[in-house]
Amino acid sequence: MASSSKSTTFGQLVIGPPGSGKTTYSKAMSTFLESIGRKVIVVNVDPANDDLCYKAAIDVSELITVQDAMLHMHLGPNGGLVYSMEYLLQNIDWFLQKLAKYRDHYVIFDFPGQVELYTHHESIRNLISHLESAGFRLCAVHLVDSHYCSDPGKFISTLLLSLTAMLHLGLPHVNLLSKMDVMHQYKDRLLFGIDFYTDVLDLQYLLEALDEDPFSKKYRKLNAALVSLVEDFSLVTFLPLNSKDQKSLLKVRSAVDKASGWVYGQGEERSVQQLLACAVGAETEQERIGDLKDSLMDTDDGDNR
Numbered sequence: 001m002a003s004s005s006k007s008t009t010f011g012q013l014v015i016g017p018p019g020s021g022k023t024t025y026s027k028a029m030s031t032f033l034e035s036i037g038r039k040v041i042v043v044n045v046d047p048a049n050d051d052l053c054y055k056a057a058i059d060v061s062e063l064i065t066v067q068d069a070m071l072h073m074h075l076g077p078n079g080g081l082v083y084s085m086e087y088l089l090q091n092i093d094w095f096l097q098k099l100a101k102y103r104d105h106y107v108i109f110d111f112p113g114q115v116e117l118y119t120h121h122e123s124i125r126n127l128i129s130h131l132e133s134a135g136f137r138l139c140a141v142h143l144v145d146s147h148y149c150s151d152p153g154k155f156i157s158t159l160l161l162s163l164t165a166m167l168h169l170g171l172p173h174v175n176l177l178s179k180m181d182v183m184h185q186y187k188d189r190l191l192f193g194i195d196f197y198t199d200v201l202d203l204q205y206l207l208e209a210l211d212e213d214p215f216s217k218k219y220r221k222l223n224a225a226l227v228s229l230v231e232d233f234s235l236v237t238f239l240p241l242n243s244k245d246q247k248s249l250l251k252v253r254s255a256v257d258k259a260s261g262w263v264y265g266q267g268e269e270r271s272v273q274q275l276l277a278c279a280v281g282a283e284t285e286q287e288r289i290g291d292l293k294d295s296l297m298d299t300d301d302g303d304n305r
């Protein structure tokens with residue numbers, strides 16, 4: 001560990017396209033982590049999010065809202081959002097001072113949905129650098145709607161988006177296919193088993209599927225190049241997420257804790273077996289079911305919004 005565990009604050013950057021379920025996940029994950037004894041806060045970093053379903057310990061809307069930025073800078077919604085993120089960076093001391101009160105907490109940052117912020121704009125990357133310098137150890141949790149699996153063209157976009165975000169942010173990274181509870185609605189349109197999408201198996205099959213569509217067939221060479229790019233990096237896989245399901249949240253928590261390193265120094269159920277299992281990449285019983293009581297596993301509050 002680079003610095004002493006006392007001065008290290010762990011957390012998640014919850015990112016992903018609009019409507020992918022970031023806010024719902026942030027609330028569900030914070031409630032879940034609190035239920036297993038972790039001290040958690042949620043920080044709203046989306047200046048356009050005026051309908052929070054959780055109590056934000058810190059809310060960037062107190063500093064600036066997209067509406068303010070649009071009104072005063074004569075910008076559209078996207079420009080307003082980008083301006084707001086740059087404004088947050090200019091006022092990074094304000095943000096870090098607010099965070100300083102919660103250094104002994106686990107922090108879930110609920111980010112905005114504009115994908116350009118994660119793929120090529122510098123603001124989030126700079127924000128990460130400030131947070132890391134202040135002692136934060138972060139993991140990006142990237143949500144993409146599982147609905148995109150139902151269309152080969154959309155799934156390729158999802159792969160590219162996820163890969164670009166991984167490369168651009170340069171953080172430990174966990175990709176999630178969100179809203180798996182409604183995946184059955186698109187079951188008939190899935191060309192492959194779910195493990196094809198989560199494990200990102202042989203993408204040549206995806207190319208063949210694209211060839212069957214007269215529109216995408218025209219772009220075969222482009223599609224082949226994109227698929228080959230994703231395969232060459234061999235970085236993108238997904239975990240399924242149902243924010244209403246405790247078992248699903250438990251699996252995500254295990255993956256994020258491993259990626260961020262929490263499990264090695266801070267974990268609630270730190271044990272030699274668990275550390276060894278992490279080292280060899282095996283999934284332990286502990287990780288599958290955690291230390292939750294049966295009653296909690298069966299509990300579905302049915303309203304994680």
Ligand SMILES: Nc1nc2c(ncn2[C@@H]2O[C@H](COP(=O)(O)OP(=O)(O)OP(=O)(O)O)[C@@H](O)[C@H]2O)c(=O)[nH]1
Nearest residue numbers: 017018019020021022023024113179182242243244
């Ligand atoms: N069925 C189902 N619906 C979900 C799930 N997660 C989120 N939703 C729904 O998806 C919609 C968007 O969810 P949000 O959590 O607001 O998504 P977001 O990514 O924060 O959206 P933006 O802030 O606009 O970027 C809401 O209607 C949620 O109720 C899930 O796991 N299952």
